[in-house]
Structures are given as C-alpha cells and as structure tokens.
Amino acid sequence: MAEIEIKLERANVEELFSRYKDIIGKDFPGYxxxxxxxxxxxxxxxxxxxxxxxxxxxxxxxxxxxxxxxHELAYLEPSETVALEDNQKYEWGLDPEVLRGGIHWHHKIFSYKGQHQNIVEACRKADWIDASKGLIRKGLNKSAIKEVELAFPNLGFHDTLLRLAKDYGGSALIGGIKVTRGIVKW
Known part of the structure; x- marks a missing residue:
C-alpha cells in the first residue's frame, strides 16, 4: 500500500465547519x-x-x-438529515445517496456491501481505525496511523464521546447502551 498522504489544511472542511463551530463549542478541536x-x-x-x-x-x-x-446519542439519522439539508440548501450537488450512505454505515461492524461500496467502505474502515485509536488497523500499518495521529492529535475526542454519552444518557452505562443500540450496524 502506498505511503499515507497527510493534508494539514482542507479549505472545504474549514468552510463546512464554519457553520457548526459555535454549536460544537469546546469539543470542536477534538472533533x-x-x-x-x-x-x-x-x-x-x-x-x-x-x-x-x-x-x-x-x-x-x-x-x-x-x-x-x-443532542442525540442515536445521531446517525440526525447527522444524515443535516448533511442532506445543507447539500440541498447550499447546492453542493453531491449525490445524496452516497452522502447518506457514508454517514449511515460508518459504524457498521462487518464490511459494507451495496451501492457506492468503495466510498462507504473506505469511510467505515477509516472511522473504525480512529474510533479504536489504531487498535483496528484495516490494513494500514502502525507507523502510518501514528503519523496521522501526530499530525492531528486526539485532543480529548474520545473523552468527549464518553462525556456526551453520560450527559445525554443520564449515566455512562445507560448512555453507552443507547449509543451502541443507536449507531452500531451489523
């Protein structure tokens, strides 16, 4: 596999985030x-x-x-809705089915098979690598993951997820169960 390419700045990402930075608040750097x-x-x-x-x-x-x-622990559908509404409102012209699929299936445990498989599967594998802090590597070597993590430090992102599970769920245990039931796909 080729060497990993790291882009430290992405103008499109920063523009997209500009609408939500205040809503994300103190969690923004980690997210x-x-x-x-x-x-x-x-x-x-x-x-x-x-x-x-x-x-x-x-x-x-x-x-x-x-x-x-x-403020939902079952956040896949709300995330899809916001993305699809912005895609239409700002006339980005992105395929809504691919946009929805990439969001909807990014927590799928087993490989995704279906429409737009290459994109959805790449997104699914990428999120599993990061969610597991590199314990699940999906074919990437440890040094590539370390290089990416050094370029973009965690900044408490995983702690934020635990805090939100507790805040929205009432306790870490109940929140964890709600998150798992709401976002994990087989």
Missing part, C-alpha cells in the same frame, strides 16, 4: 482532528482520488454532527 484523521484514512483507501475528496470531506464533517445539533 476537527477526528474528522481530519478519518478523511486522511478514507482518502488513502480510495487512492487519494481527487474526484472523491470533496464528498469524503463532507461525509466526515457531518458524520457525527447530530451529537451537537440534535
């Missing part, structure tokens, strides 16, 4: 870096195809956004 890490991994799996870059960037800016916009 931003999570988004940059996942984009980097997904684009690597897609051979850094420039034709897919804007779509992948948009999927990842929006993939967890429902945590903050809707």
């Amino acid at each position: 931003r870096n999570h988004v940059y890490r996942t984009i980097t991994y997904a684009m690597h799996f897609l051979g850094n195809d420039p034709k897919l870059e804007r779509l992948v960037e948009t999927i990842f800016v929006y993939h967890d956004i429902g945590l903050w916009t809707d």
